[in-house]
Amino acid sequence: MIFLSTPGSFIAALESMYTLNEQGMIVVAVGLIGVFLILLLFFVTIILIQKSVGAFENVKKNAEQKRLNKQKKHSV
Amino acid sequence: MDILKEVFQGVLYFGIGDNWKALIMYVIGGVLIYLAIKKNYEPALLLPIGFGAILVNLPFNIVGIVTEFVGGEMVDKGEVGFLEVLRSAGISTELFPILIFIAIGAMIDFTPLFKNPFMIFFGAAAQFGIFMTFIIALLLLPLLGIGGEEALKLSAAIGIIGAADGPTTIYVGNHFELFKYMGPISVAAYSYMSLVPIIQPPVIRALTTKKERLIRMDYHEESVPKLVKILFPILVTIIAGVLVPMSAPLVGSLMFGNLIRECGVLERLSQSAQNELANLVTLLLGITIGSTMLADKFIDPVTGLILLLGLFAFVFDTAGGVLFAKFLNLFLKKKVNPMIGAAGISAFPMSARVIQKMAKEEDPTNFILMQAISANVSGQLGSIIAGGLVIALVTILIK
Numbered sequence: 003m004i005f006l007s008t009p010g011s012f013i014a015a016l017e018s019m020y021t022l023n024e025q026g027m028i029v030v031a032v033g034l035i036g037v038f039l040i041l042l043l044f045f046v047t048i049i050l051i052q053k054s055v056g057a058f059e060n061v062k063k064n065a066e067q068k069r070l071n072k073q074k075k076h077s078v
Numbered sequence: 079m080d081i082l083k084e085v086f087q088g089v090l091y092f093g094i095g096d097n098w099k100a101l102i103m104y105v106i107g108g109v110l111i112y113l114a115i116k117k118n119y120e121p122a123l124l125l126p127i128g129f130g131a132i133l134v135n136l137p138f139n140i141v142g143i144v145t146e147f148v149g150g151e152m153v154d155k156g157e158v159g160f161l162e163v164l165r166s167a168g169i170s171t172e173l174f175p176i177l178i179f180i181a182i183g184a185m186i187d188f189t190p191l192f193k194n195p196f197m198i199f200f201g202a203a204a205q206f207g208i209f210m211t212f213i214i215a216l217l218l219l220p221l222l223g224i225g226g227e228e229a230l231k232l233s234a235a236i237g238i239i240g241a242a243d244g245p246t247t248i249y250v251g252n253h254f255e256l257f258k259y260m261g262p263i264s265v266a267a268y269s270y271m272s273l274v275p276i277i278q279p280p281v282i283r284a285l286t287t288k289k290e291r292l293i294r295m296d297y298h299e300e301s302v303p304k305l306v307k308i309l310f311p312i313l314v315t316i317i318a319g320v321l322v323p324m325s326a327p328l329v330g331s332l333m334f335g336n337l338i339r340e341c342g343v344l345e346r347l348s349q350s351a352q353n354e355l356a357n358l359v360t361l362l363l364g365i366t367i368g369s370t371m372l373a374d375k376f377i378d379p380v381t382g383l384i385l386l387l388g389l390f391a392f393v394f395d396t397a398g399g400v401l402f403a404k405f406l407n408l409f410l411k412k413k414v415n416p417m418i419g420a421a422g423i424s425a426f427p428m429s430a431r432v433i434q435k436m437a438k439e440e441d442p443t444n445f446i447l448m449q450a451i452s453a454n455v456s457g458q459l460g461s462i463i464a465g466g467l468v469i470a471l472v473t474i475l476i477k
Contacts, residue, residue, distance in 0.1 A: 022229065026216040029234075029471045030209040036467045037460055040321055041202040044459065047313050048195040055305045 087147070091137035094147060099373035100135035106376075107131035107368070110265075113272075120272025122357075123244070123364045127265060130368015131376075134161060142369055161369035164362055169260070169370075172252055174363045175245035176331045181356035182245075182458070183335020184348050186426065188310060190452040192302045197418070197449060199402070201456025204422025205241060205464040206398025211391035212237035212468070218387070222380055227476045232256055234468045235263050236384055240391025241461035242271045243424035248367070249328060250465050254472070261371035262381040266388035268367070274428045277389070278420050279436055281396045286416050290404070291440045293415040297448045307340040318463060324473075325466025332462065396420045399453070415446050421453040424461040430454040 092098050110128030114121035134142045141159035145152045158166075168174035191197060215233035219225070224232060231254035238247045247267035251260050270277065282291075311333035319326040339348045399419030407413045417436055421429045430450035437444045 022220075022226065023213075023216060025230065025475045026213050026233065029230075029468065029475070030213050032471055033212075033464065033467045034206070034209050036322070037205050037464050038199070038202045040318065040463050040467075041198050041456065041460055043317055043321070044314060045195050045198045047317065048192060048198070048310065051306050051309045051313065052192065052195075052302075055303050055309070058305075059303060 088137040091147075095152060096374055097137075097152070099377045100137075102377055103135040103371060103373045104132050106371070107135075110269075113269075120268060122360050123268045123367075124272060126361060126364025127268065127368040127371075130161065130365040131261075131371040132368075133365070134369040134371060135373050139372070142372070161366060164366045165369055168362060168366055169248065169252055170257075172249055172327065174359055174366065175249045175252075176327055177355060177359045178245045178363060179328055179331035180335040180338075181351050181359065182426070183311075183332040183337075184339045184351035185356070186332075186336055186339075186455055186458065188307065188336065188455055189302050190448045191455050192306060192310075193298065193300060194449055194452040197452035198456040198459070200399050200419050200422035200453035201458070201460030202422075203402030203419060204395050204399035204453075204457050205460050206402075207240035207391045207394030207396070208237040208461075208464050208468070210237075210394045210398075211240055211387050214390065215383075215387050218383060219380075222383060224380065230472050230476055232259060232380075232384075234472045235259070236387045237391055238461070238465055238468065239263065239267045239270065239384075239388035240395040241424045241457070241464060242267075242274065242392060242395070242429070243458070243461040243465070244268045244271055246328060246424070246461050246465040248363075250469055253324075253469050257370075258375055259380065259384060261367070261376045262384040263388075264367040264370065266385050268364075270388055270392045271425050271428075274423075274425045275432050275435075277392055278396050278429065278432050281393050282400055282417050282420050282433075282436065285397060285400045285404070288440065290407075290416050291437065292444065293413050294441075294444055295415055295418070295446050295449050296412070297445070304340070304342065308337065311336045311340070314459070318466070322463060322466040322470060324469040325462050328462045328465065329459075332458070392423075395423050399423070415444075415449070418446060418449050418453050421450040422457040422460065423454075424457045426454045426458050427451060429457070 092101065107128040110124045110131065113119045114124035114128065138145050139159070141161040143162050144155040144157040144159060146155045212233045215236045216229055219229040219232060235247065235251040235254060235256055238250045241247070244264065244267045248260070248264055251263045256263065315326075315330050315333045318329040335351050338344045338351060399422040400416050401419070403414050403416035403419035407416065415437065417433045421433045423429050430447060430453070433450040434445070434447040437446045
């Protein structure tokens, strides 16, 4: 595992250890998993944005409601 | 006699060396124009490509890198024509694909995806064909004498054709300096993109039962807060740019276009991006791609292999999406219509329309367009990410 210590040595190790087809298999495996993981991250992002914006809007609505209630009380 | 030769040098040109191949390119250009006009297959692209192919193969390549007849052979004259100027300014610099992505971003509405975020995974599954074709190309290219680094680079570009994403294909091909193969790669990418209504339905029918194609899916009409629509392009750009820096130009331009659309204060720019910019760049991109179809480079066994593998990638991308949906159905209580998976490719919005048309053919009251659009916009993201990852990985391996 020493060859994993720096990117340069990792690449050199890849080049020396694998044939062209094996390098291709690395691209396929890492690529497919990578696409799924990054889109999973986008999925999480969409959920988080929607939740946090929803919560933010609720807080805003509540504050507005409180302000209106206070105004009503004062006018009464 | 010499005067006659000088006057008719354009005619005599075809008798020199392999120049007769230019005549075949006129036929190919003619077929592309025919498909555009008569069959209405992506006419905005196929017509300029077809005409560009004819133009660049005219004697002495006056519109590209100009040649002349010296000492019994054709040599470069050291002059360039307008199509070569466009190629070096728009394709070599990756400017045209980037501008096209700004236009596409301004056209995309991510709202259906926000309502069905789960659909984003179809955008990943439908990239299966890219990687499958990559490995097959890597096995086959050495048979045509292409090996080592070049095989890795060319396999990457051939695989990306399957995403049905022309600009990303050009971006990958150009990044790896595959200028020799840009013609067949771009033509395959754009031709198959325009053939979505012909290629996808038989693949989908072969992999699904009638019962599966009849599955209905719920869709709730809810409004999505504007802030969500504004934050999404910004955050996606940051995430993609940090994790896959090579995808930053494409994701960045796509999301920039989308931000212009969603911000609500740049309506004029949004309309310009969707109309004027899209039309202008499509026009220039098409004819410039056509100009890469020089006979001596295009008429080659590798071209045949690229076209064949491109089709293979396209079919496998469609199959990957459908099979992924069927796999999910094994675990889901509320089943998804597996046809949706096929919309995970990048051909937006054509693929989603094809899926809706197929669903309607099976049951005229079944409406799955919005779900298909969700998968389709995810495919747009998925193909860019796949392109960026392939560039990054292949670059690491050949360093």
